[in-house]
Amino acid sequence: MDSPLPDLEPDRTATGIRKIIHVDMDAFFASVEQRDDPSLRGLPVAVGGSSGRGVVAAASYEARKFGVRSAMPSARAVQLCPDLIFRKPRFDIYKGVSQQIRNVFLHFTPHVEPLSLDEAYLDVTDDVRGIGSATRIAELIRQRIRAETGLTASAGVSYNKFLAKIASDQNKPDGLCVIRPGEGAAFVASLPVRRFHGIGPRGAEKMARFGIETGADLRTKDLAFLRANFGSFADYLYRAARAIDLRQVKADRPRKSVGGERTFERDISSGAALRETLERIIEIVWERIERSGAKGRTVTLKMKFNDFTPCTRAKSLARPIADRCEFATLSRELLDAQLPLPKPIRLMGLTLSALEGEEPDESEAHAPAAVLQAELPF
Numbered sequence: 158m159d160s161p162l163p164d165l166e167p168d169r170t171a172t173g174i175r176k177i178i179h180v181d182m183d184a185f186f187a188s189v190e191q192r193d194d195p196s197l198r199g200l201p202v203a204v205g206g207s208s209g210r211g212v213v214a215a216a217s218y219e220a221r222k223f224g225v226r227s228a229m230p231s232a233r234a235v236q237l238c239p240d241l242i243f244r245k246p247r248f249d250i251y252k253g254v255s256q257q258i259r260n261v262f263l264h265f266t267p268h269v270e271p272l273s274l275d276e277a278y279l280d281v282t283d284d285v286r287g288i289g290s291a292t293r294i295a296e297l298i299r300q301r302i303r304a305e306t307g308l309t310a311s312a313g314v315s316y317n318k319f320l321a322k323i324a325s326d327q328n329k330p331d332g333l334c335v336i337r338p339g340e341g342a343a344f345v346a347s348l349p350v351r352r353f354h355g356i357g358p359r360g361a362e363k364m365a366r367f368g369i370e371t372g373a374d375l376r377t378k379d380l381a382f383l384r385a386n387f388g389s390f391a392d393y394l395y396r397a398a399r400a401i402d403l404r405q406v407k408a409d410r411p412r413k414s415v416g417g418e419r420t421f422e423r424d425i426s427s428g429a430a431l432r433e434t435l436e437r438i439i440e441i442v443w444e445r446i447e448r449s450g451a452k453g454r455t456v457t458l459k460m461k462f463n464d465f466t467p468c469t470r471a472k473s474l475a476r477p478i479a480d481r482c483e484f485a486t487l488s489r490e491l492l493d494a495q496l497p498l499p500k501p502i503r504l505m506g507l508t509l510s511a512l513e514g515e516e517p518d519e520s521e522a523h524a525p526a527a528v529l530q531a532e533l534p535f
Contacts, residue, residue, distance in 0.1 A: 174282075174316045174338050175280060175282050175316050175317065176280070176281045176282045176291035176314070176316065177278060177279070177280055177281075177314070177315055177316065177317060177318055177320075177321040177406060178278070178279040178281055178291060178294065178295050178298070178312055178313070178314050178321060179276065179277075179278050179279075179312065179313045179318070179321035179322045179324065179325040180258075180262070180276060180277055180279065180295075180298060180299075180302075180310050180311075180312045180325065181275065181276040181310065181311050181312075181313075181322075181325045181326070181329075182258070182275035182276065182302075182308060182309075182310050182311075183218070183308070183309045183310060183311055183329060183330035183331060184215060184216065184217050184218055184221075184330070185215060185251065185254075185274065185275035185308070186204040186214055186215035186246065186251055186275075187202045187203065187204050187215045187216055187217035187220070187244075188217065188308050188309070189247075189250060189251060189254055189308065190202055190204060190244045190247075191217060192306075192307050192308060193250075194244075197217075197242060197244075199219060200217070200219055200240075200242055201216075201217060201219040201220035201222075201223060201225065201238050201240060201241050201242065202216070202217040202219070202220060202241075202242050202243075202244060203215070203216050203217070203220055203225060203231070203234055203241050203242070203243050203244070204216075204243075204244050204245075204246050205231060205243065205245075205246065205444075206231060206243075206245070206440070207231050207235075207243040208231070211230070211231035211232075211243075211440070212228060212229070212230060212231060212437055212440045212441050212444070213225060213226065213227055213228065213229045213230075213231055213234050214227060214246055214441075214444055215227055216229075216234070218330055220234070220238055220241055223237045223238035223241075224237045224238075225237055225238050225241060228417065228419070228441055230437055231243070246444065246448075248447060248448050251274055251275075251448070252274060252448075254274075254306055254308070255274040255275065257305055257306055258275075258302055258306065258310075259271065259277070261298055261301045261302055261305065262277060262279055262298065264286075264301070265279070265281060265285070265286055265288075265294050265297070265298060266279050266280060266281050266283070266285060266294075267285075267408060268280035268281075268283070268406050268408050269406075269408055270406045270407050270408060273448075273449075274448060276325075278318055278321065278322075278406045279298075279406065280405075280406035281294050291314050291335075292314050292333075292335050295312040295314050295333055295335075296333065298310070298312065299311075299312055299331075299333065309330055309331040310331075311325050311326070311328065311329045311330060311331060311332045311333070312324075312325055312332075312333050312334075313325030313326070313327065313333075313334050313335075313336070314333070314334070314335040314336070315335070315336040315337075315341065316336075316337075316338050316341070317341075317400070317401070317402035317403075317404075318402050318404050318406065319354070319396075319397060319400065319401075319402035319404075320336045320341050320344070320345075320400055320402070321336075322354060323336075323344075323345075323348070323352060323353075323354075324336050326352070341400030342399055342400045344400070345372040345397065345398060345399070345400045346371065346372045346373035346376065346398075347371065347372065347373070348371060348372045349361070349370060349371055350364050350369060350370065350371060350372065350374070350375055353372070353394075353397050355390070355393065357420045358420065358422075359420045359421075359503060359504075360420075363386075367386065372397075372398050375394060375397070375398040376398040376399060378394075378398075380392070380395050383395055388465075413510065413512065414453070414508045414509060414510040414512065415442065415445050415446050415449050415451045415453070415508070415509045415510075415512075416442055416445075416457075416506060416507055416508030416509065416510075417438060417441045417442045417445060417506060417507065418438070418459060418504055418505060418506025418507075419434065419437070419438060419504065419505055419506070420503060420504045421434070421502075421503055421504065421505075424463045424501035424502060424503050425501060425502060426497075426498055426500070426501035426502070428496050428497065431492060431496070431498070431502075431505070432489070432492065434505055435488060435489065435492050435505065435507075436485075438488075438505060438506065438507050439481075439484065439485045439488055439507065442484075442507045442508075442509065443481045443484055443485070446484070446509055451509060451512050452477040452478070452512065453477060453478060453509040453510055453511050453512040454473050454474050454475070454476065454477055454478065454510075454511040455471055455472070455473040455474075455509070455510045455511040456471065456472050456473075456478065456484060456487040456488055456491065456507065456508070456509060457469055457470070457471040457491075457507065457508040457510060458470045458471070458488060458491035458492060458495075458505075458506075458507060459504070459505065459506040459507070459508065460495070460498075460502045460504065460505050460506075461502060461503055461504035461505075462498075462499075462500050462501065462502050462503070463500060463501045463502065463503050464500070465503075468495070468502075470491045470494065470495065471491070472487050472490065472491060473511060474487075478509065484509065488507055
């Protein structure tokens with residue numbers, strides 16, 4: 158019999174409750190372009206390549222109203238928004254602005270875990286500036302970011318990372334949401350499951366077939382059911398439905414890999430369609446690799462068949478991969494070695510790993526973080 162996971166809020170420790178802030182910049186790349194070129198303000202803007210195989214890296218809120226989203230093929234974005242204005246990525250500029258934002262975070266706490274150039278978790282349990290509340294710290298961070306960069310940020314405040322991330326998306330753009338202790342389970346119960354991090358459109362469709370539309374529906378499913386139908390994803394779903402997250406904020410956490418994947422609207426199996434999809438994923442992932450400055454030795458191709466069976470294949474070099482051309486060549490070789498596929502796939506992804514300077518990562522899912530001092534009010 159499966160042993161149940163704890164049905165409680167373990168984020169509370171003997172000495173208090175963690176105070177976590179998730180800060181997410183609003184349409185970061187596109188907003189930087191609109192800031193630096195006032196003629197773009199109020200117009201639909203996409204950052205990325207506009208060629209036939211180009212991909213949208215970021216879209217302004219004006220473009221999002223038409224359905225334009227990041228990782229979307231540029232040709233599709235233009236179909237949705239014929240007046241869309243493309244700008245080439247300027248990663249050196251974005252990195253500079255990101256460092257300004259990071260310095261704002263570090264003014265309030267040394268416990269900063271960046272997730273990308275435009276978002277991070279902060280643990281403000283230890284009120285180093287004597288401000289008095291986690292909500293007020295989040296307000297001050299947003300004010301300083303606007304004053305120093307001319308950009309807006311949204312923030313979520315809660316007692317764990319899962320809830321803080323959901324909260325930061327709740328009132329975008331330029332918004333703030335606080336989920337206080339005792340409110341987490343009820344807040345999650347009211348959410349559509351597609352709002353849970355890691356559940357994409359196809360995952361939400363599969364859940365709907367089981368009658369799971371909201372967090373409340375998900376909570377009615379026991380662990381045995383979730384493991385039978387969602388495999389290794391089950392434990393996360395069980396905890397998420399109960400607003401439980403045991404992960405600590407890890408300052409300067411080493412990046413283990415850089416990657417990206419696509420879940421298809423329709424399953425694909427033909428070699429031509431697979432190769433075309435791979436080219437788009439190469440574009441997306443290499444852009445992320447350049448953005449992060451990562452250098453790695455291993456390329457991994459991930460596929461998921463239409464029956465949800467996973468398939469991964471990897472190639473490694475003795476040295477870091479030199480450039481986009483070499484990354485693309487290795488990726489194509491991995492796919493070609495699997496053709497023809499035994500059955501259609503619903504997902505494809507690429508990852509660069511074995512990064513320079515990476516360190517072994519200790520599991521973060523077993524114990525809550527120790528709180529360093531007395532309660533900081535929300």
